[in-house]
Amino acid sequence: MSIITAIKSNYGKYLARGVGATALYLVARDAHNFGKIQSDIEVKSKNAKAAQYYLNNTLTVDKPSKTKIDLQNAVYKYELSDQLRGFVNSIIGYFKGLGSMLVNDVVPLGLGLTALLAKKRALPLAKLSAGGLGVYAIYSFFKDGLGIGKAQDLTNTSSQDVVL
DSSP: OOHHHHHHHTHHHHHHHHHHHHHHHHHHHHHHHHHHHHHHHHHHHHHHHHHHHHHHHHHOOSSOOHHHHHHHHHHHHHHHHOOHHHHHHHHHHHHHHHHHHHHHTHHHHHHHHHHHHOOGGGHHHHHHHHHHHHHHHHHHIIIIISOTTOSOOGGGOOTTTOOO
16 A cells, blocks of 8 residues: 555545644644743843842831941842842743643644544544634634624724723
């Protein structure tokens, strides 16, 4: 049996696997990009909070002591240049973003996994999942691409409704 004959007899299986792999790639790409964005947000917000905390600490002392003032200033300068906090917070932020995006895209993730990983006995389930991904893609095109059915239409809002 040649390769072309094998592909012709199993084109549904290969098509379902291809659709599943494509869906998983798109979900993973979105999750990775949002993880990078969330990582930056986490680093900047945590560094700003730490800088504010240690700056406020340097503004007051309980008794006038040059040693305490020098210690507070040294800790403040160290905290401003601390790279470990940023490294740890970037990892935390990345996984927060990655996880939240995977939760948001749970439908295409589940359908893609089913279409890609279904065993030979469950081939109709893989084909059904690939069809479900097609329906989800059409729905996403109309909702996200064309903007039909979005919750808030900015052209119909008054100036009082817009929050900056």
